[in-house]
Amino acid sequence: MYTQQLLNAGLSQIQAETLNFLLKSGEIKAAEIAKNTSLARGVVYKALEELLALKLVEKIEPANQVARFRAEHPSKLEEFFEEKERKAKKEKREFLENLPGIISTYNLAANKPGIKFLEGEDGIRIALFDTLKSTTEIYTFADIKSTKENLKEINDAYVKKREQLKVKKKIIVSDSQENRDFFKDFDTAITQVKFIKQQYYPFDSGMQIYSNKISYQTLEKGNQISIIIEDKNIYQMHRLFFEYMWETL
Secondary structure, three states, rough: OOOOHHHOOOOOOHHHHHHHHHHHHEEHHHHHHHHHHOOOOHHHHHHHHHHOOOOOOOEEEEOOOOEEEOOOOOOHHHHHHHHHHHHHHHHHHHHHHHHHHHHHHHHHHHHOOOEEEEEEEHHHHHHHHHHHHOOOEEEEOOHEEEEEEOOOHHHHHHHHHHHOOOOEEEEEEEOHHHHHHHHHHOOOOOEEEEEEHHOOOOOOEEEEOOOOOEEEEEEEOOEEEEEEEHHHHHHHHHHHHHHHHHOOO
């Protein structure tokens, strides 16, 4: 009756057939499910255990009697579907965060530089979290004002993860009282900060220099893009440029 809809919700064929039978049969023994369907008894028991784990089936065990099973209220299916969607979104986000690394592996094997263009807040997230895989200290030009206004949630999650992983970073930001206040608690063993005169950094953008890669982010609301370039020579040029500025500030 509802087997196809249950399959669409993400259940396996056996799970869907078992739950479909329970929905129309009420409380019943596992053996009776096998008897009244084309499913083998062992397959039915396995499906019931899986459905119990998904909280779509209830097990009733009266004293000295064979256990019986019944479907949970159909509203549980909506909760199951929503949880499946949340998990899929989480898995997609984790995959996208690892995609630059996958591309990097491919590019190294193919012996060619890699360029990746990303749009929106998801692109910013991917570019930032890619730096956490760095085997070198990260060098950063940062626009704190735009980051706080437009990307606070992403940046907070990134900073928390970077501190957990103890990934070191040097940051150059424009010299303002706001930035000095912001970084007063962040200048630590894993995060060092230096300030550059404001007239030399009038940009709504940032740059990350790390592990043979350069990434650029434009942070202006509605116009957020990220570009990741993987090339040893470009990386070395930017790294030396940053180190020269760092020493002169």
